[in-house]
Amino acid sequence: MFQRIDDEIVIGGTAQEEAFLRQIPWLLDSVGIDQEDPGYSVLHRPLCLDDPDVDGELRALVSPELEAQRRTDRSVLDRCLRDRSAMTLEQAHGFLRSLNEARLVLAARAGAFEDGAAWEHRIDEDPALAAVAWLGYVQTDLLRALADG
Amino acid sequence: MTSPDTINYPRLEDVPAYDRAWTVIVWDDPVNLMDYVVFVFQTVLGIDVEKATKLMLEVHNEGKSAVFSGVRERAESIAMRMHSHGLWATVSR
Numbered sequence A: 001m002f003q004r005i006d007d008e009i010v011i012g013g014t015a016q017e018e019a020f021l022r023q024i025p026w027l028l029d030s031v032g033i034d035q036e037d038p039g040y041s042v043l044h045r046p047l048c049l050d051d052p053d054v055d056g057e058l059r060a061l062v063s064p065e066l067e068a069q070r071r072t073d074r075s076v077l078d079r080c081l082r083d084r085s086a087m088t089l090e091q092a093h094g095f096l097r098s099l100n101e102a103r104l105v106l107a108a109r110a111g112a113f114e115d116g117a118a119w120e121h122r123i124d125e126d127p128a129l130a131a132v133a134w135l136g137y138v139q140t141d142l143l144r145a146l147a148d149g
Numbered sequence B: 001m002t003s004p005d006t007i008n009y010p011r012l013e014d015v016p017a018y019d020r021a022w023t024v025i026v027w028d029d030p031v032n033l034m035d036y037v038v039f040v041f042q043t044v045l046g047i048d049v050e051k052a053t054k055l056m057l058e059v060h061n062e063g064k065s066a067v068f069s070g071v072r073e074r075a076e077s078i079a080m081r082m083h084s085h086g087l088w089a090t091v092s093r
Helices: A015-021 A024-029 A038-043 A052-083 A089-109 A112-122 A127-147 B034-045 B049-062 B072-084
Strands: A002-005 A008-011 B022-027 B064-070 B088-092
Touching: A002 A127, A008 A089, A008 A127, A015 A052, A015 A127, A024 A052, A024 A089, A038 A089, A052 A089, A052 B072, A089 A112, A089 A127, A089 B034, A112 A127, A127 B034, B022 B049, B022 B072, B034 B049, B034 B064, B034 B072, B049 B064, B064 B072, B072 B088
Parallel strands: none
Antiparallel strands: A002 A008, B022 B064, B022 B088
16 A cells, blocks of 8 residues: 655555545544543553652643644645655654554544453454454555665 | 672662652553554664564563663653554653
């Protein structure tokens, strides 16, 4: 799906694959609308387990930067898919992070974190987990393309 | 001259909290791909693929791995970058 040419990554794939990937920004924008959303919890895990005060302090410190980074990554993915433009390596890293974020959110909502490694046995019965597995394939292909340099 | 076996190293509990190094721990989860975790370790920690793979396997097999120890600011920055890549990292000292 991805090919590295010099210092750029070219996006291939079918129209169906592209249409699926273009739903990622919408998926990630939905995180946290529902206060009980497991997708929100997985993207906002504790930063310090020993001391709630330090955890709160760290969350307040890093959250703005973290959220800004995620928004930037999302817009990179959206723009690169829409324009079918080649990605710089930096953009490809952002694309990769958004793919991973989407996997985590879908997996959390489908209860994969509670299941442990057994979630992979439920792929055939849960379309969300099938999507997690497919996004893993896409992610692996992008990692391969990045390593081709 | 003091021989090495007579050095009395302080016990961790005797070291004042403000003097202890901050550690970044990365925790295992069932969703992040092994290859992706190796990539993140290389990118965030600036280490080679062999060392990154060793740390990833430690996370996978032991449930967690201490990937950094040092000053607080650096530990916070590393933990934040791990989170921005979707890995669960915590700091402690």
